[in-house]
Amino acid sequence: MINEVSALTSSSSTDGLLKASSTTRYSMSSSELGGTGETPVTSFSDAMAQVSQGAIDTIKQGEAASIAGVDGQASVQQVVEAVMAAESTLQTAIAIRDKVVTAYQEISRMSI
Amino acid sequence: MSDPLSASLHISGAGLHAQSERLRVVSENLANARSTGQAAGDDPYRRKTITFESEFNRAYQANLVSVKGIGADKAPFTVEYDPGHPAADEDGYVKMPNVNTLLELADMRETNRSYEANLKVMTQAREMVMRNIDLLRN
Numbered sequence: 001m002i003n004e005v006s007a008l009t010s011s012s013s014t015d016g017l018l019k020a021s022s023t024t025r026y027s028m029s030s031s032e033l034g035g036t037g038e039t040p041v042t043s044f045s046d047a048m049a050q051v052s053q054g055a056i057d058t059i060k061q062g063e064a065a066s067i068a069g070v071d072g073q074a075s076v077q078q079v080v081e082a083v084m085a086a087e088s089t090l091q092t093a094i095a096i097r098d099k100v101v102t103a104y105q106e107i108s109r110m111s112i
Numbered sequence: 113m114s115d116p117l118s119a120s121l122h123i124s125g126a127g128l129h130a131q132s133e134r135l136r137v138v139s140e141n142l143a144n145a146r147s148t149g150q151a152a153g154d155d156p157y158r159r160k161t162i163t164f165e166s167e168f169n170r171a172y173q174a175n176l177v178s179v180k181g182i183g184a185d186k187a188p189f190t191v192e193y194d195p196g197h198p199a200a201d202e203d204g205y206v207k208m209p210n211v212n213t214l215l216e217l218a219d220m221r222e223t224n225r226s227y228e229a230n231l232k233v234m235t236q237a238r239e240m241v242m243r244n245i246d247l248l249r250n
Contacts, residue, residue: 077128081121088241095249 048100055093062086119172120237126176127230130164131223133179137162138220145211149199156199157209159185185210 065082068074137160147157165180187210195204 075129075132077125077132081125084121084238085118088238088245091242091245092248095245098249 048096051096052093055089058089059086114172114174117237117241119174121234122169122172123174123176124230124234124237126178128227128234130177130179131227131230134162134223135220135227137182138216138223141211142213142216142220145209145213145216147209148197148206152199153201154199154207156189156207157211158189159187159209159211161185 062082062085065074065079069076069079141159144157148154149156161183163180163183164177166175167178168174169176189207189210191205192208193204194200194206197206200206
């Protein structure tokens with residue numbers, strides 16, 4: 001989980017964001033021009049999709065664990081662990097979303 | 113590659129589980145402290161013991177604690193003179209369980225302390241994770 005956070009802190013800092021947006025722009029323009037831009041560049045949106053899929057999975061696990069706990073099939077410790085993981089993942093996702101929205105607003109406010 | 117903080121959360125979770133098993137054994141022993149046999153000469157309840165072991169978890173690259181087994185205490189039973197008891201032998205003696213209530217209570221306290229310590233580790237790890245997320249949020 002923290003790996004995801006640290007990966008995102010490095011990629012969601014402004015430097016990483018600008019780099020990611022510039023690489024996506026570059027790959028788009030090269031494909032429009034018919035260039036051989038087939039390098040496997042993981043774009044920022046791909047990374048975001050991957051991380052958010054992981055977050056959704058963690059939250060689903062937390063949900064399943066709490067249902068199992070209510071059912072009496074999981075121990076209290078297991079439920080607490082899964083719910084705590086889900087909670088911190090959700091917090092991370094919210095923080096990242098706020099960062100992304102802020103970055104988008106910064107770009108849209110840029111004077112040309 | 114595993115995250116040390118979530119690993120410590122998981123390790124403390126295993127500790128909590130082990131200690132709750134231990135408390136279960138203690139409660140069994142305490143509840144059955146006076147459980148005798150049914151017929152004359154029958155053995156009464158035998159005190160249960162719990163042992164732990166360290167097991168390596170490959171996913172977390174860490175040693176987790178687990179319950180190795182629940183055994184039986186080989187200490188001899190005590191006898192009490194009670195001729196009217198259904199489990200009394202021809203001399204009027206009844207075998208009582210080899211449970212020492214004082215020992216069980218001491219064991220329970222130790223279980224409690226260990227559980228608290230594991231919870232403390234969990235709280236600390238969670239706080240560190242949350243502070244990390246706050247750094248991302250600010």
